[in-house]
Amino acid sequence: MKQELYQELGGLDKLREIIDTFVDTMFDDVMIGFFFRKNSKQMLKDREFEFAAQFLGADVKYTGKPLGAAHKNHKIKNGQFSRRKQIFKETLESYDVPKHIIDLLMEHTESFRVPITKTKNSDSVARQSDTKLS
Template identity: 30%
Template sequence: MSIYEEIGGAPALAAAVDEFYQRVLGDPELSGYFEGVELARLKGHQRAFLAAALGGSELYAGRPLGEAHRPLGVQPAHFDRVVTHLADTLTSLSVPQPTIDLIAGKLAPLKAEIAPDRTPTQPQTTG
């Protein structure tokens, strides 16, 4: 059984995405990323992305994640806050902790693509 099926499929994922965006949009550190964004469309992309990532039959047909998020300049700490909101959402919907850990494990590698470390590098000196 896939994680997608384990959490309840499309209806459960839709409820999770709705609650997740309530949390994210209520977070003053994150809400600015969503100004002027068509939320219904974004939620649709998020449902499709998560369904595909968690083993559902839906196909994610959005832009590559790095391309979609690059103009936003997402900070690594903000990525972590988003993942925390997702975990809290799943906890509130009674998803078992081992399943939440599996989901977080699938999302963790995306941090480098969505929120690359933008720390300026120091020039190498020889000497």
């Protein structure tokens, strides 16, 4: 099933384009952009692409650190996590990604809220994260 997801999205080239736009938007964002400025934009694009491609069933291996370890030195708050999630959602929507794929990617993203933000209960924050950025 998952192999069909990345193909249904438009293939790896389309996913790469989506991820490039997503990372560019995060770097420029006033609320969360500062988290990324010390990192290589291309490296982050590559890791985000690998992570999404692997989740969507492509034969691509994620080569980054486990997400908890990769974010342990950052004090990422729930609102900042929600901002990243919303940017990702709006980027996917702007590329006309099918809703069921967006929903799966949002659920997958949400599953990492606790290890990244170090919070115990994010349900109420997660429900509030569906506001538009614009």
